[in-house]
Amino acid sequence: MQRNFLIAETWKKALKTQPLIAPWARAGLETSRSIRSLAKLYASGTQFDRRITGANLVSVCHPNWQGVRSASEGQGGDMLYLPDMTARGVAKAADLILEAGYTHVAFNGFWIGYDWLARRLKSQRPSIRLFGIWHGSFAQVTETFEGADDLKRVTDLAREGVLDRIGFVKNGMEKVFRYFGTPADLVLNRVPLQEHAVKEWDENAIALIPSGPNIRKNCHTQIIAALMSECFAEIHVIEDELEYLYLDERQRQRLHYCKGLSRAEIFELMARSTLAFNVTLSECAPMVVLEGIAFGTPCLSGNNHGIYDSNETLRSMLLVNREDDVCAIVDGILAIRENYPELLAQLHRFAIEYDRMASDGFEEFLNT
Structure with a gap:
């Protein structure tokens, strides 16, 4: 059985024994998904076919963050959608990732429990490579206290060495945080290439x-x-x-x-x-x-x-x-x-x- 489907089945079993998410979020939970199955979401012809080489990658994101989710699904690895997690949920998620043998984990955005999960993964397997991908601008961060706090947690984890690097999708933010001593790079979101007909602009536009x-x-x-x-x-x-x-x-x-x-x-x-x-x-x-x-x-x-x-x-x-x-x-x-x-x-x-x-x-x- 392929690794991504194995994780999906194991995660479903875990959900039956312990509530890992708030009741309102349960209906939206999705588990690991191969990038090659995204045609169902994007329509036929999706071409995320240039998989990352030299990295056994799983990308983690919240299932309800539509823009972040679309960006995460283009990163070339398997997907794990995690909403709010309890301490026990963090332990189960860490076990799933480690047992599957992933060498690289990309956290897209930083939701409740993600910092606990990152610390647990690094403490149990110091060789694992952990990355934080920040999908937001400074203006978006300052819209809410939670946004500013999430970014601080990400940068603190990088400075402590829990996260190996942070990728910013907003041009220039990587330079700001490198100036402040955080290992940071610019990361570009991929294009979900499609087969499509050539359009015309007519009276039915x-x-x-x-x-x-x-x-x-x-x-x-x-x-x-x-x-x-x-x-x-x-x-x-x-x-x-x-x-x-x-x-x-x-x-x-x-x-x-x-x-x-x-x-x-x-x-x-x-x-x-x-x-x-x-x-x-x-x-x-x-x-x-x-x-x-x-x-x-x-x-x-x-x-x-x-x-x-x-x-x-x-x-x-x-x-x-x-x-x-x-x-x-x-x-x-x-x-x-x-x-x-x-x-x-x-x-x-x-x-x-x-x-x-x-x-x-x-x-x-x-x-x-």
């Missing part, structure tokens, strides 16, 4: 805005810009209806609120969309942008991440410099529509190059 109500997500501004552009027959917003939008009936008819979609349904909608939006006020390395690229759907985003740093043409066309300016977003939409065929061709080439760069960089990060 669809806009996708997968932003929540958090003020940093800038959802209101993006909706108004999509409406004002008069470029879309439908605008899908993955959120509850926003009551504070002062719209007439004609405008409201174009808006479709669809909070609660499954990941598979979101990806299906992404594949059908003409343009996605992620013009937020602060970002790290947004998976919405990378998933859009993967599905052949350009994503207009704020100038607050480094995904397009290697391609000046894409930077100029897909980044909005004034994220909270409705008119600046409208200008971006119109420019993309005007250059849509050429933009799609560039994005296709860029996706392959960027994914290779991300994969090679992560392999180097694990083996440094």
